[in-house]
Amino acid sequence: MITELGHFALVLAFGVALVQMVVPMWGAWRGRAGWMAVAEPAAAAQFILIALSFGALMWAFVTSDFSLQLVVANSHSAKPMLYKISGTWGNHEGSMLLWVLIVALFGAMAAWFGGNLPPRLRARVLSVQAAIGVAFLAFILFTSNPFLRMGTPPFDGQDLNPLLQDPGLAFHPPFLYLGYVGLSMAFSFAVAALIEGRVDAAWGRWVRPWTLAAWVFLTIGIALGSWWAYYELGWGGFWFWDPVENASFMPWLLAAALLHSAIVVEKRESLKSWTILLAILAFGFSLIGTFIVRSGLLTSVHAFANDPERGVFILAILGVFTGGALVLYSLRASALEAKGVFGLLSRETALVVNNLLLAVACFVVFVGTMWPLVAEMFLDRKLSVGPPFFNAAFTPFMVALGLILPIGSAMPWKRAKIMRALYPLRYAFLLALALGGLAFAMQTGRGLLGPVGLFLGAWLVMGTVVDVMQRLGRGPGKLRRLRRLPRADWGKATAHGGLGVTMAGIAGLMAWAVDDIRVARIGEPFDVGSYTLTLRDVSEVRGPNYLSSMAEITLAQGGAVISTLRPEKRFYPVAQMPTTEAAIDYNLARDVYVVIGDAQDGGGWAVRTYIKPMTNWIWIGCALMALGGILSLSDRRFRVAAGARKQPAGVPAE
Amino acid sequence: MKRLLLILTLLASPLWAVQPDEVLDDPALEARARELSQGLRCLVCRNESIDESNASLARDLRILLRERLVAGDSDEEAVDFIVDRYGEYVLLNPQATGANWLLWGAGPLMLLLAGGLGVIYLRGRARSKTPSEAPLSAEEEARLRDILDR
Numbered sequence: 001m002i003t004e005l006g007h008f009a010l011v012l013a014f015g016v017a018l019v020q021m022v023v024p025m026w027g028a029w030r031g032r033a034g035w036m037a038v039a040e041p042a043a044a045a046q047f048i049l050i051a052l053s054f055g056a057l058m059w060a061f062v063t064s065d066f067s068l069q070l071v072v073a074n075s076h077s078a079k080p081m082l083y084k085i086s087g088t089w090g091n092h093e094g095s096m097l098l099w100v101l102i103v104a105l106f107g108a109m110a111a112w113f114g115g116n117l118p119p120r121l122r123a124r125v126l127s128v129q130a131a132i133g134v135a136f137l138a139f140i141l142f143t144s145n146p147f148l149r150m151g152t153p154p155f156d157g158q159d160l161n162p163l164l165q166d167p168g169l170a171f172h173p174p175f176l177y178l179g180y181v182g183l184s185m186a187f188s189f190a191v192a193a194l195i196e197g198r199v200d201a202a203w204g205r206w207v208r209p210w211t212l213a214a215w216v217f218l219t220i221g222i223a224l225g226s227w228w229a230y231y232e233l234g235w236g237g238f239w240f241w242d243p244v245e246n247a248s249f250m251p252w253l254l255a256a257a258l259l260h261s262a263i264v265v266e267k268r269e270s271l272k273s274w275t276i277l278l279a280i281l282a283f284g285f286s287l288i289g290t291f292i293v294r295s296g297l298l299t300s301v302h303a304f305a306n307d308p309e310r311g312v313f314i315l316a317i318l319g320v321f322t323g324g325a326l327v328l329y330s331l332r333a334s335a336l337e338a339k340g341v342f343g344l345l346s347r348e349t350a351l352v353v354n355n356l357l358l359a360v361a362c363f364v365v366f367v368g369t370m371w372p373l374v375a376e377m378f379l380d381r382k383l384s385v386g387p388p389f390f391n392a393a394f395t396p397f398m399v400a401l402g403l404i405l406p407i408g409s410a411m412p413w414k415r416a417k418i419m420r421a422l423y424p425l426r427y428a429f430l431l432a433l434a435l436g437g438l439a440f441a442m443q444t445g446r447g448l449l450g451p452v453g454l455f456l457g458a459w460l461v462m463g464t465v466v467d468v469m470q471r472l473g474r475g476p477g478k479l480r481r482l483r484r485l486p487r488a489d490w491g492k493a494t495a496h497g498g499l500g501v502t503m504a505g506i507a508g509l510m511a512w513a514v515d516d517i518r519v520a521r522i523g524e525p526f527d528v529g530s531y532t533l534t535l536r537d538v539s540e541v542r543g544p545n546y547l548s549s550m551a552e553i554t555l556a557q558g559g560a561v562i563s564t565l566r567p568e569k570r571f572y573p574v575a576q577m578p579t580t581e582a583a584i585d586y587n588l589a590r591d592v593y594v595v596i597g598d599a600q601d602g603g604g605w606a607v608r609t610y611i612k613p614m615t616n617w618i619w620i621g622c623a624l625m626a627l628g629g630i631l632s633l634s635d636r637r638f639r640v641a642a643g644a645r646k647q648p649a650g651v652p653a654e
Numbered sequence: 655m656k657r658l659l660l661i662l663t664l665l666a667s668p669l670w671a672v673q674p675d676e677v678l679d680d681p682a683l684e685a686r687a688r689e690l691s692q693g694l695r696c697l698v699c700r701n702e703s704i705d706e707s708n709a710s711l712a713r714d715l716r717i718l719l720r721e722r723l724v725a726g727d728s729d730e731e732a733v734d735f736i737v738d739r740y741g742e743y744v745l746l747n748p749q750a751t752g753a754n755w756l757l758w759g760a761g762p763l764m765l766l767l768a769g770g771l772g773v774i775y776l777r778g779r780a781r782s783k784t785p786s787e788a789p790l791s792a793e794e795e796a797r798l799r800d801i802l803d804r
Contacts, residue, residue: 235706242701270779344780352776356768364761371748371757379753384695386703386746393761519674597673606674 003068006056007147010097013049013104014137016042020107020130024123028195036123040111043126046133047108050101057097057146058088067153070094070146076159076574078545086170087160092294092310093146095173099290100136102181106210107133110185117206124192125185132184135317143310159574162546168228175221176248180286182214183251186258187283190276191325194332199272204265207279209638211262215255216629222248223622234580236593236610238509238618241390246369247289250362254282257358260351268340268348268413273333274355280329284322285362291318292369343415350408354401361397368393402456402503405496406463410470424470428462446511453507457617460500464493488635495628498621505617514611521604525556528609531592532556536564538596538605546570548581551596551605555585567596591615672705673713678720687720690729694719694736695746703746715740 020042027035060068061084064077074091075084083090089098107129114122140146163169189207193199225245230238239245258278264271291314342348368385375381406428410421436455443450471485472478516528520535527533536552548570555562565583572579585592590613597606678684688705694715696707704712704719715736722732736744750758790798 237706240701338779340779342779344776348779349776352772356765356772360761360765360768363764367757367760375753381752382741382743383748383754384743384746385748385757386693386695386701388693388747389757392747393758397761397765517672517674517677600674608672 002056002059003065003147003149006053006059007145009049009056010053010137010141010147013046013053013100014134014141016046016049017104017130017133017137020046021127021134023127025127028120028123028127031120033119036119039123039126039130042130043104043107043111046130047101047104050097050104050137054088054097054101057094058085061085061088061094064157066155066157067150068146069148069150072150072154072157074160075157076545077156078574079160079165080544082167082170083160083165086164089173090160090164093140093144095177096136096140096144096294097146098174099177099181100133100140102177103129103133103136103184106181106185110188110210114206121192121196124195125188128188128191129184132188132321135321139310139313139317143313156574159545159572162570162572162575162577162579163232165572166228166232168224168232172221172224172228175217175224177221179214179216179218179221179255180248180251180289182210182217183255183279183283183286185210186214186255186279187321187325190279191328194276194325194328197332197335199265199276199336201266201269204262204267204269204275205637207275208259208262208266209633211255211259211279211282212629212633215252215259216626216633218248218252218255219622219626219629222252223619223626227619230615231582231584232579234582234595235608236513236582236591236612236615238506238615241368241387243369244289244293246365247285247292250285250365250369251282251289253358253362253365254278254285257355257362258282260354260358264340264348264351268342270338270340270342270348271352271355272336272338273329276333276336277329278355278359280322280325284318284325285366287314287318287322291315340414342413345411345416345418347408347411347413347416350404350411353404354408357397357401361394361401364393364397365390398503399452399456402460402500405460405499406467409463409467409492409496424466425463428466429459431462432456432458443512449507450511453504453511457500457504457507460503461497464497464500467496468493486635486637488632488637491628491630491632491635493628494631495625498624498626498628500621501617501624502621505614505619505621508614508617509612512613516609518607519600519602519604520607529611530557531562531611533594533607533609535605535607538599541568543570545574546572546579549596551583551607553583553594553596553607555592555594565592565594567594569596569598586616588616589613672716676713676716676720678724683720683723686729687716687723690723690733691716691719693745693747694733695744697740697744 020039023042024036024039027033027038057070059065060071061075062081064071064075064084066072070091070093071087074094075087079087087094089095107126110117110122110129111126114125117125186207189203189210193203222245225248226238229240230236258275261271261275261278265275291311294310294314340348368390371385372383375383406425407421410425432455435458436451439454440448440451468482468485468489471489472481514529516526518526520526520533522535522537525532525534532555534554534556536554538549538551541548541550548568550566550568553565553567555565563585565585567583568581570579570581571577580595582593582595584594590611593610593612595608597608599605672688678687691705692703694704696702696704696709696712696715698709698711699707702712704715719732719736722735727735733745742749748754748757
């Protein structure tokens with residue numbers, strides 16, 4: 001019964017979204033306030049209906065209703081509750097339902113909190129947002145309906161892929177989708193502005209919080225996914241340049257570019273047409289990402305639905321929205337004239353360079369991801385494009401970005417003097433250089449990767465500190481000024497510092513990791529690096545829905561035991577799948593990462609040990625970047641003056 | 655229960671990338687093998703190198719690679735040996751031959767193109783003057799410099 005209600009609510013939501021797409025747009029064109037006003041209640045209704053529908057599906061998962069095909073294929077009665085809930089979106093149909101739920105959520109938020117938008121713009125934004133909802137609701141209803149019943153319900157389900165049964169991954173998709181779909185808001189604003197033919201500072205200010213929120217969610221989602229890969233897949237990699245990872249990384253890069261160029265629109269009324277283009281492309285890449293994952297065009301580790309019919313449908317959505325928006329752009333972009341004038345050397349220029357590097361880096365990832373397909377179709381060459389290519393082709397852009405970032409953020413708007421920007425940074429630069437040099441001297445016979453990464457990290461973090469100190473000016477009252485620094489400035493500093501921390505972490509891990517593979521006998525200690533490990537015992541343990549061989553390994557350094565690690569080898573009987581559960585001793589300087597393998601014929605167990613320096617910096621840096629975004633999002637100008645239009649001179653401020 | 659567990663555990667293997675019995679005695683040779691196998695694709699896997707993969711084919715390839723290295727092949731010869739048998743698909747690092755130069759050149763070319771457009775745009779911005787912005791008088795310029803350079 002609840003299932004049917006959920007199904008019905010979904011169909012109703014489709015109808016409401018159709019109305020919300022057509023009526024307000026028509027009203028905005030005709031100038032009818034009543035028609036435009038349909039958008040807000042429709043957006044709220046659409047969100048509530050989809051939420052009901054999603055709730056019904058979740059209910060079916062929680063109660064293990066095996067009369068539903070989807071529940072049978074992706075759940076099992078013995079599964080822990082958390083994974084029954086996360087199983088709702090751990091499959092193709094459910095995840096698409098989550099996707100439209102978030103589209104509708106953002107639409108409803110724009111309706112509820114967009115009171116200060118001009119009514120015409122708001123009607124158009126909500127209408128475009130509804131159009132995205134319509135497309136994906138149709139996709140769900142016609143090609144991937146989650147509410148299909150079984151003819152004869154089985155006694156139990158086939159279980160969720162064990163790799164997905166993990167707390168990190170339970171929350172990875174929702175965050176990622178909040179990010180992907182958050183970009184739909186920027187897209188809707190861009191298309192509405194193109195229809196309107198008007199982009200001004202206020203538009204930049206409206207678009208920025210949505211982009212910022214989307215970027216924060218993407219950052220958290222990608223970091224969660226990468227962390228999961230690190231501890232779950234069992235060889236301690238954190239990024240594989242897998243097509244699906246790239247699919248989430250490309251929108252992240254473009255969203256980062258977009259939120260910087262939106263500042264220029266907001267503060268200086270320049271770069272308008274480029275910002276609009278970026279907004280369209282950023283969402284376009286979200287759609288491409290969805291297409292890549294859902295069509296199984298480029299198969300990869302975590303694509304869970306490979307179906308040509310669905311792929312074609314999403315390709316059509318991608319074509320209509322991105323293509324349509326780009327056509328609109330080519331017709332109307334010339335109407336967007338820039339106002340702000342700035343010198344060749346200025347913060348505007350620095351932000352243009354930032355955008356250039358991020359956009360080209362995204363392009364490199366895109367070409368690398370699609371190239372195997374292009375080569376197979378047009379060149380008749382079956383080839384692979386893997387991590388070595390991306391590491392070589394992508395990294396230089398990030399190095400350049402890290403190099404110019406502190407200088408650019410020290411430059412003033414309009415016109416700058418290069419020496420004035422560089423002078424305060426001299427100590428930061430020298431110190432960072434010294435740190436990099438020290439790292440180079442201490443390592444013997446290894447590449448430049450580690451030292452360069454450490455230099456960049458230190459340069460970014462210290463450049464940020466210098467930047468904040470510069471903001472305090474000279475003379476007394478520095479502490480007071482520090483307290484009164486706008487949150488946006490704190491956000492900028494935190495996020496840029498976080499980027500530095502992540503860069504240093506990635507370089508440290510990739511350059512200085514040590515690994516060891518051996519047969520360990522119970523009770524016989526062995527050395528890895530400066531650590532001594534001893535396999536104490538391997539015992540059989542029974543989990544809620546798996547069986548496990550759990551090893552007990554003591555980790556000691558200089559004779560003192562640091563910790564006891566319990567790596568596991570699990571087997572999920574229902575899904576017939578083994579998984580590894582690495583045991584990790586975390587610490588800021590390094591992780592000791594231990595994996596247990598098979599029992600060996602001659603006695604003993606295979607044990608793999610890694611010492612991974614600075615690994616946690618990667619995720620601490622990501623957390624800092626996300627925190628910076630949140631700080632910036634809470635800035636006073638978004639809370640108080642969000643979208644307040646310029647009052648004509650003479651009217652007193654309220 | 656224990657027996658069942660043992661059977662299941664055996665069914666579950668191999669679960670693992672490089673096995674201890676594959677490791678070469680010569681650490682320098684082994685290091686080379688590890689380095690090379692990170693650049694070779696496991697053909698039956700999805701986007702995994704043979705160094706990371708658990709598949710039995712990956713194991714065969716790892717052993718084959720190590721055999722070649724022990725036989726005295728250089729890095730290039732050993733990789734070529736495998737490419738000759740399994741095709742270009744096995745290389746995770748695509749060769750810069752034929753149309754692949756487009757792949758490798760895409761980034762730098764795009765940077766040049768976009769950089770060129772960017773410079774044209776920036777110069778235009780720097781030159782254009784909106785009528786409302788009258789140039790500063792010499793006196794104002796001097797005062798401005800005074801303020802800025804203080």
